[in-house]
Amino acid sequence: MAIFRNGKPAVALRWIDAAGTENHVVRVHWVDADGVDHLVWDGTVPALINAPVLASSLVLPAPSVRAAATVTAPLLVAGVQMPTPVPGGGGGVDAPVLTSVVELLAPTVSAGATITAPVLSSTVELLEPGVGVDVAGTVHAPPMMVMVELLAPQVQVPATVEAPVLTLTTALTVPELRAGATVAAPVLEVAAGLPVPTVSAGATVQAPALGVSAQLPAPEVRAGATITAPVLEATVTMPAPIVSAVDPGVDYADDFNRSDGVLGSNWTYRNGSSFPKVSGNQVAVGGTTDGYYECTWVNPCLTSEQYAECDMVTGGERSSGIMLRYSSSGVGVILTWIGTNLAIFTTTGWKGAGGVNRTGDVASGTTLAGKRLRFTAIGNVYTGYVDGVEKIQWIDTGSVVPTTGRLGGLALQRANFSNSGTMDNWAFGDLDLTPTPGYVEAPVLTTALELLAPTVTTEAPSWSPMGMDKSGTQSCPTSYVPVTGWTARSGYPSTSIVSNALVADGPATVTVYGKITITGGTVPAVAFRIKKNGTVIYTSAKSGSTQSGSVSVTLAAGDALTMEAESSTYAGTPTIQAGASNTYLYFE
Numbered sequence: 001m002a003i004f005r006n007g008k009p010a011v012a013l014r015w016i017d018a019a020g021t022e023n024h025v026v027r028v029h030w031v032d033a034d035g036v037d038h039l040v041w042d043g044t045v046p047a048l049i050n051a052p053v054l055a056s057s058l059v060l061p062a063p064s065v066r067a068a069a070t071v072t073a074p075l076l077v078a079g080v081q082m083p084t085p086v087p088g089g090g091g092g093v094d095a096p097v098l099t100s101v102v103e104l105l106a107p108t109v110s111a112g113a114t115i116t117a118p119v120l121s122s123t124v125e126l127l128e129p130g131v132g133v134d135v136a137g138t139v140h141a142p143p144m145m146v147m148v149e150l151l152a153p154q155v156q157v158p159a160t161v162e163a164p165v166l167t168l169t170t171a172l173t174v175p176e177l178r179a180g181a182t183v184a185a186p187v188l189e190v191a192a193g194l195p196v197p198t199v200s201a202g203a204t205v206q207a208p209a210l211g212v213s214a215q216l217p218a219p220e221v222r223a224g225a226t227i228t229a230p231v232l233e234a235t236v237t238m239p240a241p242i243v244s245a246v247d248p249g250v251d252y253a254d255d256f257n258r259s260d261g262v263l264g265s266n267w268t269y270r271n272g273s274s275f276p277k278v279s280g281n282q283v284a285v286g287g288t289t290d291g292y293y294e295c296t297w298v299n300p301c302l303t304s305e306q307y308a309e310c311d312m313v314t315g316g317e318r319s320s321g322i323m324l325r326y327s328s329s330g331v332g333v334i335l336t337w338i339g340t341n342l343a344i345f346t347t348t349g350w351k352g353a354g355g356v357n358r359t360g361d362v363a364s365g366t367t368l369a370g371k372r373l374r375f376t377a378i379g380n381v382y383t384g385y386v387d388g389v390e391k392i393q394w395i396d397t398g399s400v401v402p403t404t405g406r407l408g409g410l411a412l413q414r415a416n417f418s419n420s421g422t423m424d425n426w427a428f429g430d431l432d433l434t435p436t437p438g439y440v441e442a443p444v445l446t447t448a449l450e451l452l453a454p455t456v457t458t459e460a461p462s463w464s465p466m467g468m469d470k471s472g473t474q475s476c477p478t479s480y481v482p483v484t485g486w487t488a489r490s491g492y493p494s495t496s497i498v499s500n501a502l503v504a505d506g507p508a509t510v511t512v513y514g515k516i517t518i519t520g521g522t523v524p525a526v527a528f529r530i531k532k533n534g535t536v537i538y539t540s541a542k543s544g545s546t547q548s549g550s551v552s553v554t555l556a557a558g559d560a561l562t563m564e565a566e567s568s569t570y571a572g573t574p575t576i577q578a579g580a581s582n583t584y585l586y587f588e
Contacts (some may be wrong), residue, residue, distance in 0.1 A: 048508060057139075070224075073357070077307070116180065120445060132557075172282075176291060196489075197499075218250060221423075248512060249430025250301060251428075252427065253426065254425075254426050256278050260278050262274050263283070265298070266299075267296065269293075270296060271294055273287075275412070276412045281424070282422040283422065283424070284422045291413070293516075294323070294350055294409060295410055295411070296409035301429060303430045303431075304403040304404070306377045306431060307324075307427075309322065310425060310427070311423065311424045311425045312370070313422045316420040317420075318415055318420045319337070320413070321410065321411040322408075322411075323408055323410065324408055325407045331349070333346050333358075333401045334347065337364070337368050339368070340363055340365070341364065342386075343358075343359055343362065344392060352411075358400075359392055359393075360390065362392045369421060371387050375402075379394065380395045380399065381394075382396065382399070406520075409428070410423060463508035465492055466587060467488070467492040468497050468584065468585055470483065470578040470579065470583035473578055475490055476518050476566065478567065482567070483516070485500070485578075492588075502558045502560065504561075505554075509553070510588065511587065512561060513584070514530050514538070514584065515528075515581055516576060518576055519575055520569075520573065521573060524572065525542050525567060526546065526567045527539065528547055528563055531563075546582075553587075
């Protein structure tokens with residue numbers, strides 16, 4: 001119970017003891033003559049509690065899936081709980097607990113397969129706040145927001161991925177309000193689609209982010225009404241990105257495993273001789289005539305990003321090399337070596353014409369015999385490797401070598417009775433700059449819904465729009481007659497039809513719309529008029545078999561709107577047609 005003074009409840013009680021010290025009174029009891037203890041004041045005071053906003057956010061990192069592998073994503077469950085708030089000042093108010101749970105079922109991804117990711121669902125429930133009957137408290141229903149973010153998995157080439165449907169469901173239990181009304185919001189639905197991105201090999205595409213958001217304004221509800229709160233649903237669908245596994249380049253190779261002699265039809269000799277030659281399943285100078293012997297593969301690369309490589313079987317006292325970006329006139333670049341030294345040369349013609357050492361001799365730090373040598377051209381950067389380790393590089397800042405050359409090959413030399421070393425397992429082709437294996441980053445799907453606190457008003461709507469359609473046919477004579485036989489028009493649930501008239505339920509300034517349609521008669525003409533409480537407020541033209549029109553009018557509760565019609569014809573009597581598209585009367 002409460003203690004009052006001058007009609008107001010006590011905020012605090014204090015007493016002063018014999019020493020003059022002021023003490024705070026927490027509760028007040030009294031003991032009656034029978035020795036029974038009674039609680040006079042429990043220390044409570046009126047309180048105002050604002051329920052806080054609950055926000056829950058989850059992020060699922062993007063898993064990486066490699067070819068020929070299967071990855072199972074773990075079950076994801078998250079919960080958010082708001083402890084019961086305790087008001088200050090000694091007041092006692094029961095505040096609700098808010099909880100949020102999100103569960104993501106585990107998708108399984110396999111290379112070369114079609115993958116369907118699961119449904120992601122999120123549910124948030126706001127329990128009914130309760131206010132003590134002995135406390136004049138007020139509870140404000142707070143805004144509720146739920147956000148869920150699903151990162152798209154990274155998909156290996158080749159693969160086709162079907163992204164999941166993302167569904168978000170939010171339920172709001174009905175809060176009880178002192179005005180005697182219970183409020184619910186209408187159903188809110190949001191949908192969006194993301195077009196299918198197409199990705200070619202050799203490229204990595206970042207698809208755009210898709211965001212969907214929706215806000216439901218506060219509905220107004222008549223006093224005494226009770227409405228069940230609906231479910232809010234939002235759905236976002238991302239079509240499957242299509243990944244192409246087409247290799248944009250070509251690769252050539254020769255292991256020289258054949259009879260000794262000329263290199264064969266896949267090679268073009270560029271120095272006017274038939275050297276070098278196949279010797280013991282390897283390529284060697286193959287003669288005793290001094291010269292610089294270049295050979296190119298008959299088929300070109302498709303792009304400017306190229307590689308050439310070979311095994312250096314034996315060392316030699318003269319230069320050997322592998323060639324890139326050569327033109328048919330002998331313009332190109334070559335990685336050469338003698339002993340342990342490497343160098344990058346450019347030429348402007350065959351037989352080493354116009355040769356310029358662009359790097360100087362660079363020590364490799366190892367004997368090259370028995371090693372795998374590799375030479376690459378990416379943009380204007382030329383790099384040489386020994387057994388996969390970078391040893392030499394030249395950057396063509398002056399654009400000396402055109403990037404249009406597509407031929408590759410090898411070169412051996414004989415001079416002063418000395419030969420180059422022998423080569424084996426030569427290869428040449430386009431560099432595949434796509435990550436191995438390639439992947440596509442699909443877009444992030446994000447959806448957010450917000451339900452604003454509903455507003456309750458004790459004022460009823462002042463008026464309702466109404467409409468009626470002709471429900472049966474009737475004759476249309478040559479003088480005005482009332483149009484009868486009506487039914488409520490679709491979309492106007494508050495329609496009131498009394499004695500073939502629309503009866504307004506409140507004051508308003510509205511626009512009244514009418515239409516009439518007839519059939520029959522010889523060269524008919526029709527007209528209609530609208531009456532308010534028996535007084536004509538609109539008359540249409542008279543011609544043809546159909547007429548329509550509108551008029552603005554001020555209505556009061558109980559005002560009646562009716563329609564009359566007449567026709568003219570050379571012979572016969574026309575008939576007024578029924579139906580929502582033929583004959584109607586409505587206002588809004």
